[in-house]
Ligand SMILES: NC(=O)C1=CN([C@@H]2O[C@H](COP(=O)(O)OP(=O)(O)OC[C@H]3O[C@@H](n4cnc5c(N)ncnc54)[C@H](OP(=O)(O)O)[C@@H]3O)[C@@H](O)[C@H]2O)C=CC1
């Protein structure tokens with residue numbers, strides 16, 4: 060190991076990554092709210108580490124960087140999956156104002172925190188323009204996590220963010236009892252849609268058929284372990300978004316990301332019918348009308 064490491068953000072994913080990264084060496088963790096976790100430290104102590112893994116919601120990152128972060132030659136892995144709704148910027152664009160490109164990477168792939176924190180096996184992709192960054196981080200990962208390298212940062216980001224929106228759609232489909240045929244159709248058309256969206260921004264096709272795309276989409280869009288899927292189930296029951304999110308008590312990135320994709324698609328004239336319907340349902344459209352509109356000629 061080439062230095063010290065800390066996780067920033069002690070939510071579900073931050074705690075799971077902290078557990079994983081503590082298997083081979085000491086790993087610090089910090090968060091906005093103090094917690095009784097081994098090796099929990101204050102932010103200043105965490106920022107003195109050489110390697111950082113940042114696991115805070117996408118919509119909070121810009122303000123957090125502005126108010127809390129000072130670059131000190133850190134090597135950073137971003138664990139968040141989302142697109143900033145207010146600006147339509149991808150996370151790598153936001154981080155670019157604070158961290159040089161060669162010092163940053165993005166985690167993608169199918170990885171429910173609840174399974175990682177039990178030490179169950181999974182495979183992740185570490186995406187960075189710098190292979191050296193991958194080589195530096197790879198030894199920190201435990202044996203139960205197989206890591207792959209990709210230089211397709213934008214592909215990983217689009218896939219990780221988009222699948223959350225598609226998981227909402229899939230949860231709506233399940234909640235409305237439209238059947239497994241409809242759900243499989245929605246998920247596979249969703250995969251085509253996220254690939255089309257990603258291609259516009261320079262993503263590689265291979266990222267969408269691998270762990271970052273199909274892998275994470277199939278996981279999230281078919282399981283009640285997913286918060287985004289559960290948002291869809293709640294919408295199908297005609298619950299208000301406010302009540303759904305309060306009940307969830309954790310972040311569901313697909314909600315704000317659907318807004319970002321809707322705006323980016325309008326601006327760049329990209330055909331993204333599923334993301335559009337998710338946005339419209341979140342704005343109040345009847346979910347059954349929405350799914351019928353999607354699944355009929
Ligand atoms: N859970 C999972 O299975 C996976 C999640 N992800 C992604 O990881 C990211 C985090 O998800 P997850 O940990 O599950 O979410 P949680 O809702 O469980 O936790 C969010 C964390 O972010 C912190 N946070 C929230 N707002 C702010 C802020 N304004 N400033 C600083 N910190 C803040 C919270 O800090 P505090 O509680 O200390 O106040 C909390 O620790 C998301 O983008 C998600 O999509 C990716 C892969 C798997």
Ligand SMILES: O=C(CO)COP(=O)(O)O
Nearest residue numbers: 168169170171285286287
């Ligand atoms: O990204 C995830 C698994 O890879 C977690 O998905 P949810 O945020 O929908 O729970």
